Amino acid sequence: MAANRSIDNFWAVIPAGGAGTRLWPLSRAGAPKFLHDLTGSGMSLLQETWARLAPLAEERFVVVTGRAHRAAVTEQLPSLGPGAVLAEPSPRDSMAAIGLAAALLERDDPDAVMGSFAADHVIADHEAFSESVRVAVDAARADWLVTLGIEPTFPSSAFGYIHLGEDLPGVTGARAVRAFVEKPSTDVAEGYLATGAYRWNAGMFVVRPGVLLDLLARWHPEFAAALRAIAADVSLLEELWPTLPKIALDHAIAEPAAEAGRVAVVPASFAWDDVGDFDSLAGLLDRSGAGTTVLGDSSLVRVFESSGLVVPRSGRVVAVVGLDDVVVVDTPDALLVTTRERAQQVKEIVAGLRDADRHDLT
Amino acid sequence: MAANRSIDNFWAVIPAGGAGTRLWPLSRAGAPKFLHDLTGSGMSLLQETWARLAPLAEERFVVVTGRAHRAAVTEQLPSLGPGAVLAEPSPRDSMAAIGLAAALLERDDPDAVMGSFAADHVIADHEAFSESVRVAVDAARADWLVTLGIEPTFPSSAFGYIHLGEDLPGVTGARAVRAFVEKPSTDVAEGYLATGAYRWNAGMFVVRPGVLLDLLARWHPEFAAALRAIAADVSLLEELWPTLPKIALDHAIAEPAAEAGRVAVVPASFAWDDVGDFDSLAGLLDRSGAGTTVLGDSSLVRVFESSGLVVPRSGRVVAVVGLDDVVVVDTPDALLVTTRERAQQVKEIVAGLRDADRHDLT
Structure with missing residues (x-):
């Protein structure tokens, strides 16, 4: 398999939300940080995210954003068809946003593997990123919920951590996740770094859409049912969307699934930044x-x-x-x-x- | 004599020069600090200087400024006649600027006493200022070169100091000047403050114009002769001005005159600031x-x-x-x-x- 080849049935899902309040006055509610060039590259963070994923996903993109930003997103990513940009009727956190994309992909492509990557993160090393995603897709095809674990460069108290478990059987370069741990104190984070067995949780998930929804159904059955109902009849979106719980994907699925032994992690070596402030x-x-x-x-x-x-x-x-x-x-x-x-x-x-x-x- | 009465034959001379570079970007070469409201009073420093002196000088003002600022000065001080604003052909430091005003006043008013006060200083207590000027004028009429000595509020190394001498015979509230001393180190300035016998030199001088020019003639005879020649025939200004030495009044006259026992000081109690930065x-x-x-x-x-x-x-x-x-x-x-x-x-x-x-x- 050539390193620069796209990945069959791989869909890039980009949740493009968040106000970036701590980057005021650059970032505004009307023009949040993912729409801005914050690296001097000439591209916005959203465009950089697209450029990083396009070699893997070709034209298989789903961007989930707020209604107020739909026009700006389609303007910045003209190569995407209008159907590739989903506008949330209102902000309902990451589980609803990513879950909606999953439900539509489950409906449209039974062999789909989706990778969800926030629109406002910076990863300069595209090659290392691609390699990690390829490994994650392999694990996802084996029905794991897969996350990418960033190697910590300092004992941050601003990120959650992933506690690495055993090597994953049959997938070189992936490991089981022992647990997700909440943002620790700096002291506790120093202890994590000393062990070498912890990675930053950057909220990047690779998974088969059906696996994601089945995991959701295990802990939040009505939530999963509502998403699948919307996929079956999109005219239900306006009615059902406001009923969806406001919860992050980490809390809704990733943490309980890790306890249930269903989550894998690809320890990644590329530098990553969420440009929080x-x-x-x-x-x-x-x-x-x-x-x-x-x-x-x-x-x-x-x-x-x-x-x-x-x-x-x-x-x-x-x-x-x-x-x-x-x-x-x-x-x-x-x-x-x-x-x-x-x-x-x-x-x-x-x-x-x-x-x-x-x-x-x- | 009523405290609020004007002073007979008292002329206010306002040297309005200096770029105020350390107040950039408020102060610019084209609009130096004296043209700006730096106190929130609604008046520029120049206008405040005028307002402080007008009760004493009525309409007897001479403002000396650069050619580039003549229009702005006359606009800010519309009550002054055009003849009250002298435009220097080029900047030649304070001795030339104040000496030119002195030569014209010596010519026009044999009983004149002039007081020279920079356009960019701040003195909030007009009453105390007026009282000090009245005392200074009394001493000036007795042919002293009189300066106002500001009570130091901290051991500044940014100002020169005046070393107080004996009380002046016949003029209550004035003392002889023992010496002007250059800007000291902070340590030396602390010693000055401990003695109580030193005042800040704010460059404010009150003097009869003829006395000023005679003192100048003693140490710089050609300089004084050139100024008197200009007063006698103002068409000589363009020709003679570029020949005048670039020297501060302090160095040209005040320091040697103090050594010669010709300088008096009125120790003033009002708060003063030169708004240097x-x-x-x-x-x-x-x-x-x-x-x-x-x-x-x-x-x-x-x-x-x-x-x-x-x-x-x-x-x-x-x-x-x-x-x-x-x-x-x-x-x-x-x-x-x-x-x-x-x-x-x-x-x-x-x-x-x-x-x-x-x-x-x-």
Whole structure:
């Protein structure tokens, strides 16, 4: 099998949701982070996700997004047919979004294997990613719910972890999952890293649609039945969608299925980032950690004895003097100044703007 | 004599020069700091200087400024006749600027006493200022070169100091000047403050024009002769001006005259600030030092766990998260982010922009 060949019956499912509040003022409710070029590649995170998956899935894509973003998604991904973009009537978390895609694929392609990958993650090493997906598909064809486990680079307390089990019989490069564990303290995470037996849970799942729905039916039978009913008669979508539980796929299926011995993991070696905030983005863009990184036109930025991240998006000159690890994000209607350390708290500003009815800015 | 009466034959001379480079991007070569409202009073520093002096000088004003700013000065001070604004052909430091005003006043009013006060200083207590000027005028009529000595509030290494001498015979509230001393180290300045015998030199001088020119003639006879020649025939201005030495009044006259026992000082009690940089401005606007001070429309500023100075002048929302003593100055074509501690180094940015031929921004 050639390494660059597509995978038969492999469907790429891209949940494109989330506001990216901690990336304000770049990311807004009307234009969330997956629609933005955050890496300077010339492509949005959504387009990068598509480009990473297209060699494997060819034209077999399903993007699940909010109604408000359907037009932007189809504009950014013109090669997708209109049927490839599902608009959720309202946000109901990842189980409903991914489950809807699964129900439609189960209906349309009995041999389908789906891989679900969020629209706002960054993975630069496409080759290593493809290799991991190929292994995951092999395991998925053997009816495992398969996740990709990211090798931790530091003891993060922001991610959940996957506890690795035994090698999977018959699938080289995959292992059983002993358990999913919730976001730990940094101390506990350090212990995980020391063992070498833990991976970050990046929420990437590869599975046969029917297996996914059967697992859902085991713990949430009405949920699975509703999704399958929608697939059988899409006119039921408006009626049934609001009745679906708001629950993450991890909690609905992955955690109980791991306890039941039904989940496999492909320990992956590629670097991965979910670009959660400007600290994460700064680290992603400049792994050396020294100097000032500019996301945009660097001729607009004048720096004296400073370091950090500057995003000049208003056309104005941005000057920074004597600040380390600073974050300056300059947009036409709003400016943010913070530090990498405090970047998580940008959401407080967004909350304040909402409280002040400044929805034009959020 | 009523405290609010004007002073006979008192002429207010306002040197309106200096680029205010350390207040970039508010202050620009084309619109230096004296043309800006830096206190939120609704008046520019120049207008505040005029308003402070008008009760004493009535309409007896001479403003000396660069040619590029003459139109802006006359626009900001419409009550001055056009003859009250002298435009220097080129910048030649304070001795030439103030000396030119002195030569014209010596010619026009034999009983004149002139008081020279920079256009970009801030003095909130007009009453205490007026009282000090009245005492200074009394001493000036007795042919002293009189300066106002500001009571130091901290051991600044950014100002020169005046060493107080004996009480002046016949003028209550004035003392002889023992010496002017150059900007000291902070350690030396601490010693000065401990003695109580030192005042900050704010460059404010009150003197009879003829006395000023005679003192100049003693140490720089050609300089004084050239100024008097211009006063006698103003058509010589263009020819003689470029020949005048570029020297500060302090060095040309005040320091040698103090050694010669010709200088008096009125120890003043009013608070004074030369608004040299954004640290100084922040301290001036918020003496408590806590919280965030906004110079401008505070509804544009959103702050979370921060302190410092924010100047929103572009109409955009400015958000600051988790930075103490920060300085954010937002203008339509340029943005500055620095700290109060590093505010002096803003001039490095301006120098860099000049080197890059971005004169549109300086």
